[in-house]
Amino acid sequence: MASEKTIEKEIPEKVFISRDKFDYDIRYLDTKLHRDDPALPMWTYANEELLELEYIECFLKTWQFAGHISDLQKPGDYIVFDMWRDSAIVMVGDDGKIRAFQNVCTHRASRLLDGVGCKKLIQCHYHAWTFNMDGTLKGITQPKEYPPCEKSEMGLNPVEFEIYKGLVFVKMVKSDCLTPAQQFAPIDDMLEAYNIEDAERVEGFGGQDWKCNWKLASDNYAESYHVPTGHPGLNRMTEMGREGGELETGVGFSIFRMRIRASKNLDEARYQAIIHAADDRVEHPVKRTWLNMSMHFNMGIELCGEVVSVFQVLPTGVDSTEVRYSMFGRKNRSKYEQELIELNYKIINQVNSEDKFLTERIQRGAKTQGYKPGALHYQEDTIALNHNNLRALFPVASLAEAPKWGTLAEQNENMLKHQ
Ligand code: FES
């Protein structure tokens, strides 16, 4: 543990450059404000029928982060992406090509692989059918005992995937949703500077179960109004550069700048003091900042010099959510960068635990009889944006009361037709 004295000694002069040097190049960051739009009514946070529609439209039909290219380097390398009831494998074939499939045996639906690893073939745990690394069926045990069947049609079901700057995304169900590359196109050169491909998974990070509806975790991620009260540590270290921004392609963004004044907490002050060690990796005038990008409807990508982190909100029920946090650190990192990653994790882990506490308390209030949502602060503008997007898909969510049980999907369909 560093003492205050050593921190003081190690704080380089450039930490104290004047504030105007931190000015962020916001030429691309054109914002549209939504602050007059209302928040969703609270019944939408506790309704199973709505969740069924949301799961299809907001999760299965959108690009979901599955992992990093550093885990897909040689034939047989694979990543498993799990999301509630669904799962996908992204795997490198013998031919070096990457493919993605459903993580489900075509015989009797058994789950095939777990985690991240490398295999020469995929063998089902149940009746030992085998699949090649390109997803085709290799062998069936006791084949003579089956009626005649076409082996070439029994391979694993393909899943769409896209790799953008080393980040691997999958889409489980066909849709015309913009690809990650299209979504990030307006700031492509800025992201290029972070050299995201040049990273590797940092072990030991995973998911937390939050007892709240997925939208509460997403809403909370989108706004910074709660930071001073909810995250005293984050507030001691950082200040918001500019928030509530939205690219034309729908990506939201916010910028956290390290405060010039050192935090009174030693870990936080140490992070502030040595952040420049990783800043120099980024060839862009974005110094001493964290850049947070949010993708609809459930994802955040956080960029800083030493690490790229991905925050994911994945429903597991109407009032339960898996919040997954993945970190990808620089390869060949210096001891300062390693220290920054460890401090970053410690700080963010604290932030996530605070957010879990906050969102679970909202969930407890969500079913209160007669409660009506209040106005949104301008720092909650991204919530309004997200809710507008949800209302466009589910106009039924603009009703003050939940539709009668069993009628929500039909009512939504009718409202969509008459929009
Ligand atoms: S379920 Fe996979 S071989 Fe039977």
Ligand SMILES: [Fe+2]
């Ligand atoms: Fe928070």
